[in-house]
Amino acid sequence: MSHIKLLKNHTLKATPQRLCILDTLQECGHATLEDVQKIISKKFPTLSLSTIYRNLNEMLQKDIVSEVKIANKKDYFELKKDKHVHLVCQNCGKIEDFEIATDDISKQIEAQTGDKVLNDTLYFDVICKDCLSAK
Amino acid sequence: MSHIKLLKNHTLKATPQRLCILDTLQECGHATLEDVQKIISKKFPTLSLSTIYRNLNEMLQKDIVSEVKIANKKDYFELKKDKHVHLVCQNCGKIEDFEIATDDISKQIEAQTGDKVLNDTLYFDVICKDCLSAK
DNA sequence: TATTATTTGCAAAAAATTAGCAATTATGCT
DNA sequence: AGCATAATTGCTAATTTTTTGCAAATAATA
Structure with a gap:
């Protein structure tokens, strides 16, 4: 499913910022907040940190994104996918x-x-x- | 093994603060930092927050304690035990x-x-x- | 019990996260 | 296509969480 549809299905507007975040997660597979931040700062330098926080939280709540928590490591984010x-x-x-x-x-x-x-x-x-x- | 021995085996002095932290984890089984803080504030009101942080980190490094990281939940700590x-x-x-x-x-x-x-x-x-x- | 290297508690610094709000923008409706 | 409107963004400031520095206290050893 396209990211645009994915967002709309969850009553989220398909803003360039959100699409950029989703693309980044897709590319990375698994990314820490720091990873996301760094990669986005190149692709989309004006995208603010609070937008990243806000959207990752929203997407977690809406189950578009999930957290990968590994002992002794920072938390990662990934696009929700089949059980694995x-x-x-x-x-x-x-x-x-x-x-x-x-x-x-x-x-x-x-x-x-x-x-x-x-x-x-x-x-x-x-x-x-x-x-x-x-x- | 007694907690005192456990600490000494890892070249950590057996201070009352550390023993209190270990006892708390043992009682709780699994406790968030907040849990630890609350429980300790009753048992040992003068034990400072930075001591809790410092010691949990040390004990993680020395593998006396491990982190239990569950998606959508705060991190928990537990005493290291057999694989489970x-x-x-x-x-x-x-x-x-x-x-x-x-x-x-x-x-x-x-x-x-x-x-x-x-x-x-x-x-x-x-x-x-x-x-x-x-x- | 005296010595010494560790550890503690406090206060202050740094880092991470969230909140408030005016300006901007995606969407749905003519 | 252009408009109205509610949602979203980016900023700055506020909170919250975690770490640090250091003098005073303390556990371990002889």
Whole structure:
């Protein structure tokens, strides 16, 4: 879906500022606020910091964007996408997405706890293929 | 291990302030900085906020304490413990720990990506048993 | 119990985030 | 296309959160 449509579907006006933020997240995959700020300051130098804050917060609330929170790292933002797992390379820092079925593990939890599992968020610390082969 | 020993093993003096912070985390299981601050202000009213910050940071670095970062929630702290999964009740907010083997899923990732998996952090959104039965 | 290097508490600085408001702009309607 | 209007922006200032510097206090050691 185009970013313009995405915004309109959530009753947000399709301003150039918002489109720029969405484009940036799309390009980066995962970006910290600092990343977003730096990249945008080149593409769109007049876009103010408070606009970035305001819009990321709005988009989080409207579920257009989600937070990726990794221990010992700054928070990242990403465009909302299908359920996936994050692979965080401990060597180069890169974050890859990976799709994986987690039903088995959810069922196991339900069976053993009596809780109902609604959703999950998984992170794996890895050494990525590229870093492995570079050694 | 006693908290005193724990600190000494990491070349940290066993001050009453530090012991109070560790006790608080132990009692709470998972506590935000705000939680820690509130609870401590009762137990130990003269313990200053900067001491809390300084010590949590030190203990994170020394791996005595770890961060629990959940999307759309404040960061939590917990005493370092054996590998476990967090079950976050979407109704009451409670965080439970759960031990589960994740080897299968790690192997699957390794097979499909060529990455080497070192460790993992998993969160599950749940409705906990208590909230389920209260409905 | 005396010595010393650490640690604490306070106050002040720095960094991060949010709020208020006039000027601007995207959208929907003629 | 041009207008009206409500939403949005960019600015500056206010808050909130986190870190720092330093004198006084304290835990660990001999």
